[in-house]
Amino acid sequence: MGTRFRPRGFIRRTATGLSPAAAAAGRAAVERDLGARASRLVEAASDRLRERRHPSRPTMRALVMAGGGRLAWRTVPAPPPPGPDGALVRPIAVATCDLDRALALGATPFPLPVNMGHECVAEVLAVGDNVTSVRPGQQVCVPFQINCGACVKCLAGHTSNCLAVPPLSMYGFGAGGGHWGGALAEQLAVPYADAMLLPLPDGVEPVAAASVSDTICDAYRHIGPHLPAMLRRDPDTEVLIIAAFTPRALFAASVPLYAGQVALALGARRVRLVDVRPHVRAAAQRLGITALRPSELRRVPPAPLVVAASATSRGMWEAMKKTAPDGVCSSVGGLYRAGRMPMALLYGRNASLSVSRTHARALMPEVLELMATGRFRPEEVVTTRGTFDQAPRLLGEHYRGDDIKTIVTA
Numbered sequence: 333m334g335t336r337f338r339p340r341g342f343i344r345r346t347a348t349g350l351s352p353a354a355a356a357a358g359r360a361a362v363e364r365d366l367g368a369r370a371s372r373l374v375e376a377a378s379d380r381l382r383e384r385r386h387p388s389r390p391t392m393r394a395l396v397m398a399g400g401g402r403l404a405w406r407t408v409p410a411p412p413p414p415g416p417d418g419a420l421v422r423p424i425a426v427a428t429c430d431l432d433r434a435l436a437l438g439a440t441p442f443p444l445p446v447n448m449g450h451e452c453v454a455e456v457l458a459v460g461d462n463v464t465s466v467r468p469g470q471q472v473c474v475p476f477q478i479n480c481g482a483c484v485k486c487l488a489g490h491t492s493n494c495l496a497v498p499p500l501s502m503y504g505f506g507a508g509g510g511h512w513g514g515a516l517a518e519q520l521a522v523p524y525a526d527a528m529l530l531p532l533p534d535g536v537e538p539v540a541a542a543s544v545s546d547t548i549c550d551a552y553r554h555i556g557p558h559l560p561a562m563l564r565r566d567p568d569t570e571v572l573i574i575a576a577f578t579p580r581a582l583f584a585a586s587v588p589l590y591a592g593q594v595a596l597a598l599g600a601r602r603v604r605l606v607d608v609r610p611h612v613r614a615a616a617q618r619l620g621i622t623a624l625r626p627s628e629l630r631r632v633p634p635a636p637l638v639v640a641a642s643a644t645s646r647g648m649w650e651a652m653k654k655t656a657p658d659g660v661c662s663s664v665g666g667l668y669r670a671g672r673m674p675m676a677l678l679y680g681r682n683a684s685l686s687v688s689r690t691h692a693r694a695l696m697p698e699v700l701e702l703m704a705t706g707r708f709r710p711e712e713v714v715t716t717r718g719t720f721d722q723a724p725r726l727l728g729e730h731y732r733g734d735d736i737k738t739i740v741t742a
């Protein structure tokens with residue numbers, strides 16, 4: 333079964349090729365170890381070729397997005413049995429990422445084709461001899477970034493920059509992520525099981541935790557490290573989340589909504605979210621977040637904690653201007669090459685600016701702990717649910733429409 337996603341209007345224009353800014357972001361991210369990256373890709377390509385000529389392993393299905401918006405199940409070789417530190421897992425709940433639409437359109441630094449899916453809860457099928465923290469049959473959260481747990485970066489909690497693997501080693505990003513496979517498949521190989529996998533806590537459902545792999549941690553990082561101390565100093569500390577300023581935003585809105593949920597779960601009395609898209613404002617209101625149009629931002633006072641989640645330079649500018657004295661402006665990131673900065677204002681207000689990528693695995697324990705309390709329920713952000721068999725159609729609809737989060741289960 334396959335589906336063809338035909339981009340229209342602005343999406344078609346955006347998707348006509350990789351923008352120079354996106355290319356620049358990709359280059360910056362892979363500055364380290366280009367040689368290791370090249371050999372990883374050569375190794376993966378030779379394995380595929382070998383398996384095609386002389387198959388030695390069983391095959392499985394994997395959902396592949398090819399150029400021109402062709403999304404279909406393909407038959408591919410199953411991963412080899414795990415090495416001594418590895419595990420083999422079966423994804424059971426797989427979520428879309430806010431970046432998926434841009435990724436599927438070829439509007440990111442990651443070229444197509446891509447084995448889709450990098451957010452999942454999985455069941456452990458087999459583990460290597462050295463693995464002690466998980467066992468077959470357990471349900472586990474799988475971080476989207478590959479990390480070893482033992483290098484200086486991993487030990488410092490900078491798991492997205494693990495030195496044991498090439499830069500940007502991730503599931504579900506095709507060759508650009510180092511060909512580690514995608515979660516929309518029957519099996520996934522986890523090279524460092526003890527370092528990467530975390531058992532699902534009791535009472536937390538796979539559908540609720542599917543996005544812990546990436547987008548939930550990507551939202552938590554803006555709130556968890558800052559808000560508790562701010563609330564201890566001032567229980568009325570407000571959080572302001574700046575999301576889309578243009579209705580043509582390429583990115584889905586789960587990260588800004590999760591950030592709002594986390595802020596409320598940690599005790600914020602008021603969380604405001606600015607987004608031009610009516611469906612995102614409606615979702616925010618349902619979650620107890622005060623939703624505003626961009627035109628209403630003028631009336632909003634500067635907040636001690638601002639999340640810049642628009643991925644545009646205009647949104648970044650507004651977020652920095654709305655950061656209160658001694659406050660923090662935390663940026664989700666963006667693929668634009670450069671932007672303006674209200675330097676004198678930030679200096680005068682003694683504001684801190686953080687621009688970073690998420691270190692998913694380092695944040696996963698805190699996130700799962702908060703979910704286990706029942707105060708943070710990310711499943712309330714899910715807009716579409718279905719089965720693996722329905723994935724081509726549901727993902728096609730996700731790329732086309734106003735869907736915020738689709739989750740498919742095996």
Ligand SMILES: [Zn+2]
Pocket residue numbers: 429430431450476546547
């Ligand atoms: Zn993602």
Ligand SMILES: [Zn+2]
Pocket residue numbers: 479480481482483484485486487493494495496
């Ligand atoms: Zn490492």
